[in-house]
Amino acid sequence: MSTEERITLKHGAGGTAMVELIEEVFAAAYGDANAPRDDSARLDLTGPLAFTTDSFVVDPIFFPGGDIGRLAVAGTVNDLLAVGARPVALSASFIIEEGLPVRDLVTVAQSMAKTAAEAEVRIVTGDTKVVARGSADKVFITTSGVGCVLRDGISGAAAKPGDAIILTGSIGDHGAAVMLAREKLLDTDAISSDTAPLNDIVLSLINAECEIHTMRDPTRGGIGAALNEIAKQSAVGIELEERAIIVKPPVAAACEALGIDPLYVANEGKMLVIVSAADAQRSLDIIRQQRWGAEASIIGRVTSNHPGQVRIRTSIGTTRVVSPPSGELLPRIC
Ligand code: MG
Numbered sequence: 374m375s376t377e378e379r380i381t382l383k384h385g386a387g388g389t390a391m392v393e394l395i396e397e398v399f400a401a402a403y404g405d406a407n408a409p410r411d412d413s414a415r416l417d418l419t420g421p422l423a424f425t426t427d428s429f430v431v432d433p434i435f436f437p438g439g440d441i442g443r444l445a446v447a448g449t450v451n452d453l454l455a456v457g458a459r460p461v462a463l464s465a466s467f468i469i470e471e472g473l474p475v476r477d478l479v480t481v482a483q484s485m486a487k488t489a490a491e492a493e494v495r496i497v498t499g500d501t502k503v504v505a506r507g508s509a510d511k512v513f514i515t516t517s518g519v520g521c522v523l524r525d526g527i528s529g530a531a532a533k534p535g536d537a538i539i540l541t542g543s544i545g546d547h548g549a550a551v552m553l554a555r556e557k558l559l560d561t562d563a564i565s566s567d568t569a570p571l572n573d574i575v576l577s578l579i580n581a582e583c584e585i586h587t588m589r590d591p592t593r594g595g596i597g598a599a600l601n602e603i604a605k606q607s608a609v610g611i612e613l614e615e616r617a618i619i620v621k622p623p624v625a626a627a628c629e630a631l632g633i634d635p636l637y638v639a640n641e642g643k644m645l646v647i648v649s650a651a652d653a654q655r656s657l658d659i660i661r662q663q664r665w666g667a668e669a670s671i672i673g674r675v676t677s678n679h680p681g682q683v684r685i686r687t688s689i690g691t692t693r694v695v696s697p698p699s700g701e702l703l704p705r706i707c
Pocket of ligand 1: 451590
């Protein structure tokens, strides 16, 4: 098929046009030529396994630092990593709006292939549906993923008083980049999404046997939402140091203009890692040596005080509560 074409309803109708689309766009980008075209992929895995799923509806589908395809792969990979699993295989299911240029779909599929290669994960199965113009917006992707659990017990419920909270880099980059791209306010490359699969960071910590209690990728709702979830799940308090949390100046300016607190803005290439105090410095050193981890820092600690609550000590020395976000601050950022 030609990349000059646009997707029509026949590409989702189960006939030759659909086979052509699947073979020439998806299979060409990330398919295994030797795999039989059966109803299911076969995986040879031994447990325990981790299994997760996520849908991606980001608008626009291309934004500085990434696109919906990279996001769909990295998002699911990072959710597997967050429970101490090595990602193995993904499914990718597409809902495509009639009229989408085939060229855009090829770009998205190739981006997924590249990101999957980075994450050492295979996309082994998928589905394609086409809906009439106006029934969806360009393309929605659902990725599910399976991984082998390498370390048992890493959980949002396992943070303990005294633990250190490491954040692998700056906050707010993804949400700010997507919002500005959507509003067409982005005329510089000063802000770009951090979308990335974090295999190197997580697997090197597990290999080094660092005493990790909790990991979470602070996506929708940002670190504010993720840390509140952990404080509740583990029935502990969390104390943050504002000056240890990096917000790049252009992101800070964008958040101020949009009237949002960067603590609640989505990240797509960051991990919160909660480790025993004894392993905090060693873990930080390991993370800083990895791709995407150079700016990691210890942003706070877990305490037995104020269980269920997150507090932050501001740069001027006052303390305030970081409440859980009450609703969707930024729609369609992932
Ligand atoms: Mg997650």
